[in-house]
Amino acid sequence: MVTIAKKNVTESGQSLVNDNYNEKRGKDMYRQGYGYLIIMLVMILALTACSSSSIHDFNSGETATTKVKQEDTGYYPDKKLDKAKNVVSADPKLLQDDDFEVSYRSHKIDKNTDIKELIRKWGYGEGYDNFNRGYVSGNGTYRRWSLSYPKYEDPEIDFVVLSKIELEGEELVDGESYLVAVSLENPKFKTKRGLKIGDTLSKVLQLYGQPSIVKNGNVIYSKDGQHLSINWDTKTEKVNNIFIEYNMEKSVKQQRSGDYVEEDAQPDPDLEPYTIQREQSFTTPLNGWGEVKFISTLKDEDMNDLIQAKFFLEVNSDKNVENKILYEFPEFYGNNGKMIDRIKAVSFKDLNQDGRTDIVIIADYITGVNAHGIETLPVAGIYFQRKDNTYTTLPKLDKNINQTGHNQTLQNVIQYVSKQRINVQ
Known part of the structure; x- marks a missing residue:
């Protein structure tokens, strides 16, 4: 429900009468006052016309807003919307595979990104060893970890990786690895549709329309096992993280299968x-x-x-x-x-x-x-x-x-x- 505070346009005419005319200049003053009265009447009529036009224009805007709300699918029942009239794009494009792609250092990142290739190009990122080699969770079979660039302490982008643990001589190393998800941590990186950290929730809805899933502090857009999860700050109503999942379900299933569970x-x-x-x-x-x-x-x-x-x-x-x-x-x-x-x-x-x-x-x-x-x-x-x-x-x-x-x-x-x-x- 869009709440619009209507302007109350009031005009008040005020007549100033001076009863202490000098008798010698009475007729001249009368004529002069009469002229002023005519000028004031003209000005009042002009103001009234402008005000009526303003009211008409404002009401037209209200009607347009109401139309947008009525044409919506009931997605915002009985709640205040954004102050902007068009909160949701009238016809957002259907999600495509490239909506889940991002670009970093002129390299396309998608569900098929080769993690080992990224490491060969850019290394492990500053602070990798100090941050426990990016460790997130793991068991005796798999390791979930983050690959952060340019550094771990204040990353621009964070890659979530699942690696199979292998023994190389006497050392445990990351074997077969794949990209689970990517987290955009800096507003200079945008999604394919132009969304970045710091944008409003209104912009999210304008660009993508109705989400597939709504969770606490997140709206999620999904297609074929890929998920674009947008987290917003409930106080500022601004996007504070963009998280794209490529192989999350696969990684959860694999990691869980490595846990010891009694039959x-x-x-x-x-x-x-x-x-x-x-x-x-x-x-x-x-x-x-x-x-x-x-x-x-x-x-x-x-x-x-x-x-x-x-x-x-x-x-x-x-x-x-x-x-x-x-x-x-x-x-x-x-x-x-x-x-x-x-x-x-x-x-x-x-x-x-x-x-x-x-x-x-x-x-x-x-x-x-x-x-x-x-x-x-x-x-x-x-x-x-x-x-x-x-x-x-x-x-x-x-x-x-x-x-x-x-x-x-x-x-x-x-x-x-x-x-x-x-x-x-």
């Missing part, structure tokens, strides 16, 4: 692809389970997929490391094609008076992005406990809760559900 081990939400949301994870007693840990998680942002919510019950004991996860909850209603921004609230309460503990969850999901950041709306879902102590959902009830707007707070949800007749076996 029969159940997944731990501390590991990818889930990240624990600790502020909405609790130790609580549950019927049939005793005191357990209720764990709220979101799919890891690095997976470049819709961020979805997942919930688990864990053993409430650090000593019992086997079968750490006791229970994985069914699919959360809010995941239904939505990108979850955060888990907002959790409540444990017997909602249908059957003596068992039900769980209410409210999350915020992303509806779009405007020139000032991401936009969210709440979505609620309920897990009802069965007689066998497992949990189930009632999708029709969840749908009604959200469609009627009883999803803003835990109290909204609980009051609405308390009026329904719910029987869970």
Whole structure:
């Protein structure tokens, strides 16, 4: 919604009358005053005409702005947009492979860039050894590291590389290597469409249109496994990093395959692809389970997929490391094609008076992005406990809760559900 502050144009005419005329010059003064009055009337009419024209022009601008908003696809629901009228390009070009290319030192960088060739040309960059040879993460099989130019302390550009670790004599060296991603760190480098660090979020939207994915502080444009991730500062509303991923999924899969994972081990939400949301994870007693840990998680942002919510019950004991996860909850209603921004609230309460503990969850999901950041709306879902102590959902009830707007707070949800007749076996 574009908010326009209309100008209030007011003109006030003021008549100055002098009642103390000199009788000897009365007629002359009268004629002179009459002449001034005529001049003032002409000026007022001219000002009124100009003001009317200004109002007309301004209203025409408002109409044009409204038209842009109406022709939009609902990407900015009920939020202020940028002060500029055309926040999103009316017809941004579809992404092409060369949109993921950048140029550095007259060398084209893309998904097929040969890392060894870059090193032969430019070396490892100043400070490579002092920064632990660019080490980011690794295991006994693979090493993820950064190749930064011209120096590591204040780089212009940073290449993320995955290398297979090989033994050369008695020394471990980087074997087969490939480019995972590139990070633009200096405003003198631009994307193919002309975006650079320091540009506004409005410009991002004008150049690229609607993003494929919106994450916390990032808009992402994707094509065939390549991702252009643009991070902005939420305070200044300016781009502060441009990150282009070429082979991220491949690198994550390879590096993870090199980690030691016990075949029969159940997944731990501390590991990818889930990240624990600790502020909405609790130790609580549950019927049939005793005191357990209720764990709220979101799919890891690095997976470049819709961020979805997942919930688990864990053993409430650090000593019992086997079968750490006791229970994985069914699919959360809010995941239904939505990108979850955060888990907002959790409540444990017997909602249908059957003596068992039900769980209410409210999350915020992303509806779009405007020139000032991401936009969210709440979505609620309920897990009802069965007689066998497992949990189930009632999708029709969840749908009604959200469609009627009883999803803003835990109290909204609980009051609405308390009026329904719910029987869970």
